[in-house]
Amino acid sequence: MPDEIVVIEGDGIGREVVPAAVEVLESLDVEFEFVAADAGDATKEATGEALPAETYERVADADATLFGAAGETAADVILPLREAVDSFVNVRPAKAFPGVDALRPETDVVFLRENTEGVYSGHEDRLSEDLSTLTRVVTSSASRELAEYACEFVDDGRGPAGDPDEGFTVAHKANVMRETDGRFREEVLDVAAERGVDADEELMDAFATKLPLDPSQYGVIVCPNLAGDVLSDLAAGLVGGLGLLPSANVGHDNALFEPVHGTAPDIAGKGIANPTAAILSAAMLLEYLGHVEEGQRVRDAVEGVLSDGPRTGDLGGSATTDEVTAAVVDRV
Amino acid sequence: MPDEIVVIEGDGIGREVVPAAVEVLESLDVEFEFVAADAGDATKEATGEALPAETYERVADADATLFGAAGETAADVILPLREAVDSFVNVRPAKAFPGVDALRPETDVVFLRENTEGVYSGHEDRLSEDLSTLTRVVTSSASRELAEYACEFVDDGRGPAGDPDEGFTVAHKANVMRETDGRFREEVLDVAAERGVDADEELMDAFATKLPLDPSQYGVIVCPNLAGDVLSDLAAGLVGGLGLLPSANVGHDNALFEPVHGTAPDIAGKGIANPTAAILSAAMLLEYLGHVEEGQRVRDAVEGVLSDGPRTGDLGGSATTDEVTAAVVDRV
Ligand SMILES: CC(C)[C@H](C(=O)O)[C@@H](O)C(=O)O
Ligand SMILES: CC(C)[C@H](C(=O)O)[C@@H](O)C(=O)O
Numbered sequence: 001m002p003d004e005i006v007v008i009e010g011d012g013i014g015r016e017v018v019p020a021a022v023e024v025l026e027s028l029d030v031e032f033e034f035v036a037a038d039a040g041d042a043t044k045e046a047t048g049e050a051l052p053a054e055t056y057e058r059v060a061d062a063d064a065t066l067f068g069a070a071g072e073t074a075a076d077v078i079l080p081l082r083e084a085v086d087s088f089v090n091v092r093p094a095k096a097f098p099g100v101d102a103l104r105p106e107t108d109v110v111f112l113r114e115n116t117e118g119v120y121s122g123h124e125d126r127l128s129e130d131l132s133t134l135t136r137v138v139t140s141s142a143s144r145e146l147a148e149y150a151c152e153f154v155d156d157g158r159g160p161a162g163d164p165d166e167g168f169t170v171a172h173k174a175n176v177m178r179e180t181d182g183r184f185r186e187e188v189l190d191v192a193a194e195r196g197v198d199a200d201e202e203l204m205d206a207f208a209t210k211l212p213l214d215p216s217q218y219g220v221i222v223c224p225n226l227a228g229d230v231l232s233d234l235a236a237g238l239v240g241g242l243g244l245l246p247s248a249n250v251g252h253d254n255a256l257f258e259p260v261h262g263t264a265p266d267i268a269g270k271g272i273a274n275p276t277a278a279i280l281s282a283a284m285l286l287e288y289l290g291h292v293e294e295g296q297r298v299r300d301a302v303e304g305v306l307s308d309g310p311r312t313g314d315l316g317g318s319a320t321t322d323e324v325t326a327a328v329v330d331r332v
Numbered sequence: 333m334p335d336e337i338v339v340i341e342g343d344g345i346g347r348e349v350v351p352a353a354v355e356v357l358e359s360l361d362v363e364f365e366f367v368a369a370d371a372g373d374a375t376k377e378a379t380g381e382a383l384p385a386e387t388y389e390r391v392a393d394a395d396a397t398l399f400g401a402a403g404e405t406a407a408d409v410i411l412p413l414r415e416a417v418d419s420f421v422n423v424r425p426a427k428a429f430p431g432v433d434a435l436r437p438e439t440d441v442v443f444l445r446e447n448t449e450g451v452y453s454g455h456e457d458r459l460s461e462d463l464s465t466l467t468r469v470v471t472s473s474a475s476r477e478l479a480e481y482a483c484e485f486v487d488d489g490r491g492p493a494g495d496p497d498e499g500f501t502v503a504h505k506a507n508v509m510r511e512t513d514g515r516f517r518e519e520v521l522d523v524a525a526e527r528g529v530d531a532d533e534e535l536m537d538a539f540a541t542k543l544p545l546d547p548s549q550y551g552v553i554v555c556p557n558l559a560g561d562v563l564s565d566l567a568a569g570l571v572g573g574l575g576l577l578p579s580a581n582v583g584h585d586n587a588l589f590e591p592v593h594g595t596a597p598d599i600a601g602k603g604i605a606n607p608t609a610a611i612l613s614a615a616m617l618l619e620y621l622g623h624v625e626e627g628q629r630v631r632d633a634v635e636g637v638l639s640d641g642p643r644t645g646d647l648g649g650s651a652t653t654d655e656v657t658a659a660v661v662d663r664v
Contacts, residue, residue: 075507103435103544119468124511130473134512136451136466173558175407179456180466205565212435212544212569226505233537234566237544 002031003063003289008055010040010077012263013273014068020275020325021066021282024301027329028294030286035062039077040070050076059084064285065256068278069263078258082115086251088142089149090115090228091284092260094235094245095160099307100315104238107215108160111235112153112168113228114146114184115249120225138180138224140187147191149250150222154197159220167198168220171207171227184224207231212238236260243314244306246280248288255288257281267313271320274312276302279328301331334363335395335621340387342372342409344595345605346400352607352657353398353614359661360626362618367394371409372402382408391416396617397588400610401595410590414447418583420474421481422447422560423616424592426567426577427492431639432647436570439547440492443567444485444500445560446478446516447581452557470512470556472519479523481582482554486529491552499530500552503539503559516556539563544570568592575646576638578612580620587620589613599645603652606644608634611660633663 005025009018025032037055044050050073059065059081070077082090090113096102123135150168153159159166170188174181185201192199202210204227211218211231215238223231236242245260259277267273279302286295309327311317319327337357341350357364369387376382382405391397391413402409414422422445428434455467482500485491491498502520506513517533524531534542536559543550543563547570555563568574577592591609599605611634618627641659643649651659 079508119505119509122508124509126511131469131471132511132515133470134468134509136468137463138465139463141462173451173561176411176454176558177451177456177466179458179464183464205561208540208562208566209569209574212566213573226508229505229537230540230562234540234544237541241545242541 002033004033004035005285006035006037006058006062006065008037008039008059008065008067010068010263011042011071012069012265012268014040014070014263016268016271016273016321017259017275017278018066018068020321021278023325024279024298024328024332025282025286027332028286028291028298030291030294039081041073044073051080056080056084059256060254062254064254064289066278066282066285067256067258069259069261071263071265074262079120081256082249085249085254085256087115087249087256088145088252089113089250091248091250092228092232092245093160094232094239096239097244097303097306100240100244102238102240104212104215107235107238109215109218109235110158110160110220111228111232112146112150112220112222113232114142114223114225116225117142118225136177136180138184140183143184143187144191146222147188148195150188150220151192151195151197154220161219166219167200168192168222169218170199170201171204171221171223171231172201173204173227175203181224188222204231208234211235232260241314242277243274244276244280246277246284248281248284250288255285257285257288271322272313273321274314275321275325276306279325297332298328301328304331334365336365336367337617338367338369338390338394338397340369340371340391340397340399342400342595343374343403344401344597344600346372346402346595348600348603348605348653349591349607349610350398350400352653353610355657356611356630356660356664357614357618359664360618360623362623362626371413373405376405383412388412388416391588392586394586396586396621398610398614398617399588399590401591401593403595403597406594411452413588414581417581417586417588419447419581419588420477420584421445421582423580423582424560424564424577425492426564426571428571429576429635429638432572432576434570434572436544436547439567439570441547441550441567442490442492442552443560443564444478444482444552444554445564446474446555446557448557449474450557468509468512470516472515475516475519476523478554479520480527482520482552483524483527483529486552487527493551497530498551499532500524500554501550502531502533503536503553503555503563504533505536505559507535513556520554536563540566543567564592573646574609575606576608576612578609578616580613580616582620587617589617589620603654604645605653606646607653607657608638611657629664630660633660636663
């Protein structure tokens with residue numbers, strides 16, 4: 001039976017880049033059953049709900065999901081969907097591509113972001129007219145599970161350097177959040193020690209200074225949820241923006257793949273959006289489902305097109321989404 | 333009666349750069365009463381306490397404090413000292429100086445960081461073997477007070493552009509922390525509207541992508557405590573590091589000034605530390621105490637030395653701390 005892939009285009013350029021990524025997947029010698037589902041601003045307008053229960057169920061029952069982007073409702077869509085696939089880690093590579101203008105072309109890092117707790121578990125209270133609180137949660141179990149994943153990731157040579165001895169860096173703020181980030185830091189370093197993986201650490205503020213100064217000193221970075229959100233977006237700024245970056249929300253038996261970019265309302269509907277991030281997200285999906293060679297072929301095709309093929313406007317070209325997609329399909 | 337300035341050198345290069353800054357202050361036609369006090373790793377080793385009660389009291393009773401840096405005990409020293417001066421805002425300019433190597437030389441921003449709450453109010457619990465929590469606090473009163481300060485700051489033309497119409501940007505994560513950052517965002521924008529100050533907003537992750545891509549689009553940035561910590565350190569990476577950046581912890585009737593850098597143990601004790609950040613912190617102290625013209629003279633002298641005077645090793649020169657300090661004193 002072919003793997004079932006739920007496809008959620010969402011809003012804005014999601015409707016253009018997701019079909020492009022599906023086209024690339026369909027051009028391969030791998031059989032998938034694609035199932036369309038709805039979510040986002042337009043869905044909310046039509047049905048009253050940004051994320052219909054049917055979509056949630058479909059995603060939860062699928063083998064994997066490819067998601068585009070949602071507008072104003074982004075948090076209402078993506079946070080429950082991460083839960084639907086039972087995702088404990090958000091994998092965010094940030095790499096500068098040859099021929100693409102980047103502030104720090106030598107950047108090549110992968111963030112492994114905790115994907116279930118921190119400030120995102122989100123219990124908030126309005127305790128008085130003046131005062132609100134948020135309960136930030138850190139558990140040893142989630143911290144250790146993330147760390148186990150990080151150790152395997154590094155051991156498998158999936159880090160940017162591809163060198164199984166490279167290890168990872170834990171970024172945290174345990175000098176202030178002593179109990180919560182202290183727990184996170186301790187558990188992650190403990191798992192690394194048990195598994196014989198090299199791990200060092202950096203305060204997240206110091207990391208934010210040092211990454212732009214010299215990204216080459218980092219490879220795999222393991223962090224709590226919000227730290228991973230902000231620091232990986234910082235890395236995106238060093239490689240030229242969110243436009244090219246894919247991501248994976250990996251769970252135990254399911255996963256969701258999404259470009260890091262948003263709906264780009266300024267260019268939506270014109271057929272000129274850059275499909276690269278969505279196509280690279282599809283490559284991550286292929287690898288996740290065991291089609292490692294096909295994933296690599298898609299990646300190589302994308303890099304080839306980026307370096308000497310047609311380019312969309314964001315990269316200084318004038319090609320359409322379709323033209324870029326066709327060029328990628330041609331090379332796969 | 334001359335203003336009383338508590339001087340805390342702390343650890344590492346704090347012992348070199350703080351005396352340099354005091355020397356610059358003493359070269360001016362302004363009378364101060366300097367009172368030395370102890371804090372930091374060495375103090376903890378000697379007395380058992382990183383921050384003796386006597387130091388806390390002195391700082392609380394002074395007109396202002398000049399602080400250097402503390403090592404391992406940094407959080408135990410600086411967080412209570414911010415409280416001692418009743419500081420509600422941490423003012424952090426990040427500006428690239430002519431002649432100094434910077435990734436983004438056009439960077440010229442000032443962060444106004446909330447300085448009392450957020451995750452820093454720091455109530456943490458170990459609820460079980462597996463689970464710890466931190467209660468993040470946001471109040472309308474602290475948010476509004478910060479916003480009032482920001483409006484005055486902008487109205488007085490103290491923003492980087494120096495243009496009273498420029499306004500500020502609020503950076504937050506209210507799409508996830510809806511109740512707490514939602515409160516912060518709403519109150520800050522509300523005060524801005526009441527005062528007729530132009531304010532826009534940015535999610536903190538988007539800000540982390542956009543600042544490196546184009547820092548010239550930002551001027552004054554208003555943010556919650558931890559966001560301000562991380563985002564201002566990111567800006568430091570764009571102007572060449574923490575080495576040159578001063579900061580002010582401003583309270584209602586007291587304030588503490590400190591370089592953003594740490595103790596730099598690798599070069600401590602050699603007399604080669606760059607005193608610029610400490611001297612610029614002294615310039616902020618002068619301005620805070622009403623000696624605006626003297627503050628400007630110190631600033632101009634520092635910029636002059638940075639562009640064509642002796643340089644310490646971090647800037648590619650071979651001058652000592654004393655030589656740079658003497659050059660600044662010469663120009664004041
Ligand atoms: C939309 C938002 C809730 C989300 C997050 O904060 O995780 C986004 O910024 C991301 O990084 O995917
Ligand atoms: C030392 C630490 C507690 C402190 C902070 O987080 O505020 C430091 O990073 C700073 O920014 O002054």
